Amino acid sequence: MARAPNGRDLRGFRALEALHHRDFRLLWTGQTVSLIGDGAFLTALGWKTFTIAGSSRLGIVLLCNAIGLLTTLLIGGALGDRLPRKALMIASDFWRFGAVAVLAGADATGHLSFELLIVLATLVGLGDGLFYPAFGGMVPLVVDPSRISSANSLIGVSRWTSLLVGPALAAGLYHATGSATVFAVDAGTFILSAALLSLARPRVVDTAASEGTLREIGAGVRYVAGVPWLWVTITLFAVVLMLQLAPQQVLLPELVRDHFDRGVGAFGFLTSMLGLGTVLGTLSFGQLQPRGRRGVLSYWIWVVNSLCLAGVAFVPWFAAAAGLSVLRGFLIGFGVALWETMMMELVPDRLLSRVVSLDYFGSYGLMPVGLALSAGVSGFAGPAELIGGGAILSALLFLVASRRPWLRAVD
Numbered sequence: 001m002a003r004a005p006n007g008r009d010l011r012g013f014r015a016l017e018a019l020h021h022r023d024f025r026l027l028w029t030g031q032t033v034s035l036i037g038d039g040a041f042l043t044a045l046g047w048k049t050f051t052i053a054g055s056s057r058l059g060i061v062l063l064c065n066a067i068g069l070l071t072t073l074l075i076g077g078a079l080g081d082r083l084p085r086k087a088l089m090i091a092s093d094f095w096r097f098g099a100v101a102v103l104a105g106a107d108a109t110g111h112l113s114f115e116l117l118i119v120l121a122t123l124v125g126l127g128d129g130l131f132y133p134a135f136g137g138m139v140p141l142v143v144d145p146s147r148i149s150s151a152n153s154l155i156g157v158s159r160w161t162s163l164l165v166g167p168a169l170a171a172g173l174y175h176a177t178g179s180a181t182v183f184a185v186d187a188g189t190f191i192l193s194a195a196l197l198s199l200a201r202p203r204v205v206d207t208a209a210s211e212g213t214l215r216e217i218g219a220g221v222r223y224v225a226g227v228p229w230l231w232v233t234i235t236l237f238a239v240v241l242m243l244q245l246a247p248q249q250v251l252l253p254e255l256v257r258d259h260f261d262r263g264v265g266a267f268g269f270l271t272s273m274l275g276l277g278t279v280l281g282t283l284s285f286g287q288l289q290p291r292g293r294r295g296v297l298s299y300w301i302w303v304v305n306s307l308c309l310a311g312v313a314f315v316p317w318f319a320a321a322a323g324l325s326v327l328r329g330f331l332i333g334f335g336v337a338l339w340e341t342m343m344m345e346l347v348p349d350r351l352l353s354r355v356v357s358l359d360y361f362g363s364y365g366l367m368p369v370g371l372a373l374s375a376g377v378s379g380f381a382g383p384a385e386l387i388g389g390g391a392i393l394s395a396l397l398f399l400v401a402s403r404r405p406w407l408r409a410v411d
Contacts, residue, residue: 015286018151023142023200028151030193031135032158034093037189039166041100044174044182045121048107053114061121068125070361073133077357078216080134081350086202089138090194092131097190099123104183129357136356140344141202148344152337153286160278160333205349220354228406229295230347230355233339234362236397240302242366243390244309251383259384260318270312273322277329284330285337295410298338299402305331306395313388342410 018024049061079088103120106112143151173182211219224230256267290297308328312321347355381389401407 013287014289015150015153015283018143018147018154021143021147023202024139024147024151026196026200027138027142028154028158030196031155032162034189034193035158035162036166036169037186039162039164040170040173040182041124041166041186043167043170044179044186045117047174048112048179049114049117052112052117061117064118065121065125066364066367068122068127069129070125070365072126072129073357073361074217074220074354075213076130077133077220077354078213079130080137080353080357081205081220082216085134085138085141085205085353086197086200088134089131090197092127092134093190093194093197095130096124096127097187097194099127100183100187100190104180104187107178107183108180132360133353133357136340136343137205137349137353138202140349140352141205142200145345149289149337149341150286152340152344153282155340156282156285156333156337157279160275160282160329164272164275217354220351220358223351224355224358228404229410230343230359232401232404232407233298234359236401237363238366240306240394240397241363242369243394244306244387246367246369247383247387247390248309251387255313255383255387258382259313260321262318266318270322270325273325274329274332277326277331278333279329280326281330281333281335282337283333285334285341290338292411293408294338294342295407296402298335298342299398299407301331301335301338303395303398303402305335306391306398309391310388310395313384313391346410 018028045061076088076092099120103112103117106116106120139151139155140148169185170182173185224234252270253267256262256270260266305328308324308331311324312328315321315324343355343359344352
């Protein structure tokens with residue numbers, strides 16, 4: 001029986017149940033370290049790009065990284081259902097280690113250029129696209145079915161905590177020793193992740209003979225198209241992230257400055273409050289582990305989350321916006337863990353990596369459009385109207401879909 005440091009057992013902490021499994025502990029530890037490294041990497045990459053080429057070109061580097069990710073996501077899904085997922089994840093870790101190690105070396109020797117940044121950021125994105133579908137399909141292979149909820153809760157805690165710890169680590173290392181050190185540390189986290197994964201012994205998935213990558217991707221698309229709660233939700237999120245996430249990334253700093261008359265400290269505080277909420281929400285999901293009417297519950301979570309974002313945009317008090325940010329984070333953490341658990345429990349193992357890849361690809365496919373639109377229309381309306389209007393429209397979309405019979409049938 002697992003026990004706390006003071007000797008008391010952990011039976012009451014349902015969110016921690018997955019830690020009873022050795023293979024999950026290996027997977028989770030490696031990913032926690034790697035995600036912190038990724039958070040540090042993105043922070044250092046952004047500032048280094050700014051110092052080399054200016055802020056206008058940072059978007060080009062991030063866009064190339066995203067294009068690399070989208071390029072290999074569907075291929076990664078097909079490979080993750082055909083090949084051993086552990087081997088695919090380790091290969092991706094070594095691929096990304098190579099790209100980031102070259103980046104660190106070029107930076108340390110003074111040979112880093114804007115063009116090389118674009119190439120290496122794209123290579124990192126290509127590796128990410130191979131890794132994420134295999135990782136999503138790996139989780140059910142290293143825990144008992146009854147502990148998938150706990151596993152997703154702990155993974156969520158790592159994911160959201162890394163968004164707070166990674167940037168802080170990057171800032172300290174960057175200031176003390178320079179950006180090359182941050183890149184080198186991130187490269188090392190991929191080696192640690194691969195080493196821990198090599199020790200894991202996941203359950204083996206029965207796979208059919210290869211039909212070719214394109215045919216296998218097509219089989220995944222046909223499966224998703226035949227399950228309304230999957231394809232409708234993925235489509236909704238493609239639209240909603242375009243309406244919500246893209247305007248936030250472009251316009252939230254302007255909202256903080258013009259609507260609340262605050263500066264960068266307030267902007268960072270709102271981001272921190274959102275991060276705090278996501279950690280609390282993810283842990284709450286792991287503790288409560290809801291089982292009934294999960295489809296309807298997930299949609300109502302996104303309805304309320306969207307209304308909270310509208311509140312952040314329109315309330316006149318900064319303290320109220322901070323409180324709504326915590327609530328939004330709670331709902332995001334809870335909702336993402338719930339969605340990932342539903343996929344892992346309800347989608348067949350032999351198709352899971354492909355469905356995960358389609359979820360990523362579909363959900364984020366319209367983000368470049370949203371970023372372009374947000375930048376293009378920012379001169380015609382204020383940030384509050386654009387952020388709040390997109391949030392209200394998103395809430396209405398989820399509300400309409402929540403009344404469909406197929407969603408009520410999802411348990």
